[in-house]
């Protein structure tokens with residue numbers, strides 16, 4: 015960097031929702047490396063900013079440019095590649111560049127905090143002549159005590175060890191350091207390969223897939239591993255990870271938020287020892303930062319984490335794995351809106367490395383991409399055990415009196431499986447006791463005050479709760495409208511199902527897993543441990559149990575109520591339903607016994623229900639894809655959604671009208687259609703009214719042209735707290 019005294023200007027990214035960067039004057043004598051954080055004056059206060067570039071000239075009036083206040087980093091927090099990736103994310107997803115760039119940093123560094131070394135500091139002894147030693151021994155017994163201990167340990171001592179010897183160790187160590195009789199080093203954790211589990215023998219299919227994929231492990235490619243539930247995808251990942259580690263490469267291994275159970279962590283630990291680190295939302299900001307740091311420094315080679323771990327920095331990244339790639343938790347729906355799978359693929363392309371997507375129920379986007387040969391498809395359609403995944407059977411519940419959502423035949427089946435020492439999984443994606451409370455006299459219903467939603471009855475806490483905003487109220491003893499005493503609840507939630515099944519099967523443990531009983535990963539793991547013992551039990555759960563777990567004693571899985579999704583307004587509902595059914599049914603029969611899978615429905619004649627019994631996931635997916643093609647829906651079209659929320663619906667609609675009028679000037683020229691603004695499906699949520707404006711086209715180029723031409727104007731449409739608007743590129747919901 016030049017060290018002349020001519021003025022120098024820096025372009026900075028600041029985490030605010032504006033589509034612009036900011037210029038500041040840099041101290042001409044300091045190095046100005048892109049990716050370094052500075053403390054900047056901003057408005058009446060200060061904000062941290064990341065330097066994107068610097069130059070000796072500026073297009074602005076130099077007199078008006080404020081100088082930076084302080085440099086916060088000795089070395090860049092983001093390297094050139096991450097700066098480029100964040101530029102791409104901002105550009106593709108039409109998000110404010112400063113917010114995107116800060117999103118690439120661990121939260122810990124998004125403030126003005128100093129970087130901390132992730133490694134453990136240790137003190138080692140220097141060579142010492144007899145005279146100096148004698149002086150220390152005579153004059154300072156405490157210094158001598160610590161020095162002797164440090165000399166005695168060959169690897170040096172860390173703060174915790176020194177503290178054990180002398181609680182006031184720090185001052186003593188400083189004194190020894192100033193005499194230069196000891197020195198500190200940053201200790202990298204040793205790779206402990208001693209107790210690692212060897213790789214198991216692969217079956218024929220797995221070996222073939224590993225071999226095929228190994229040939230694609232240099233240069234950019236996207237590999238799609240379509241493997242039926244229980245076919246051993248994880249083992250394929252492990253083999254490819256090992257290959258990359260052998261080449262001194264690092265691996266990012268992404269899993270959905272709920273996929274990060276102790277079961278997977280234990281498996282990774284058993285195979286790769288301390289060569290991996292974990293990052294997910296259950297950790298503190300400092301812990302996540304340390305994981306990020308360890309990976310960046312190369313102290314560990316595998317980053318196992320959820321969505322945002324995608325932005326882990328690495329000097330030698332060799333592979334990105336996206337497990338359960340169809341999972342919607344990869345799409346970030348608040349703040350910066352992006353899809354982690356798609357950004358991962360872009361990142362792999364930029365670095366010229368492979369990306370590996372895996373799922374038993376690949377997303378329609380990925381299946382379409384593999385059909386068009388953008389992705390290479392690999393299939394695992396066998397389980398290593400003797401039994402194939404169970405075929406889904408329908409249980410017709412028309413004209414039947416159900417007991418807490420269960421048909422007589424279902425209860426009979428459950429009993430059979432328990433009697434045969436099997437475990438039974440019941441999937442019900444509705445937590446609480448009952449989803450609706452109403453008065454028979456006047457028709458009063460329990461509605462949330464802040465959302466267009468009903469309050470759910472939670473009996474254990476004796477509350478009516480809103481699942482969207484958290485609003486809670488006591489259960490009224492009588493109807494609040496007419497005073498009638500007999501208000502009733504309708505529908506079944508997991509709480510009620512648990513209670514009833516426990517009454518029916520008194521001898522059998524009933525385990526319920528949903529957000530009300532499991533708040534952290536550890537609690538989930540503890541709950542699931544009961545299943546590990548393999549004794550007969552009933553497992554009830556929401557989508558938390560739908561995927562990623564492997565419990566060999568489950569011999570029967572049941573989707574209790576699939577009908578709601580059949581008539582949903584969302585065009586993605588059928589895809590989601592089929593994925594859930596295949597994932598849930600695939601939990602069954604993974605061990606030494608064959609499994610069964612049932613779906614209860616009042617619509618057994620529905621084409622989708624019929625196809626479940628006769629077709630594979632791929633076959634059903636193909637027919638949903640052809641429907642989408644006919645309708646011109648994604649993945650055959652791209653969707654750009656403008657969303658607004660405000661204190662009144664009119665305000666939200668007006669804001670989108672403003673945006674629409676800018677778009678209209680161009681859309682007609684390109685023959686594109688703008689749909690809306692219309693109120694969102696659930697218009698009022700958490701006290702705010704929401705509306706949307708949709709731009710959809712099969713022609714991505716036209717779409718981009720319209721946006722490129724319109725964005726400079728759209729960017730100027732004000733967004734305030736009272737009327738907020740945002741863009742959602744590749745929106746999942748219409």
Ligand SMILES: [Zn+2]
Pocket residue numbers: 453454455456457458493494495496497498
């Ligand atoms: Zn009433």
Ligand SMILES: [Zn+2]
Pocket residue numbers: 462463464465467480481482483484485700
């Ligand atoms: Zn609410």
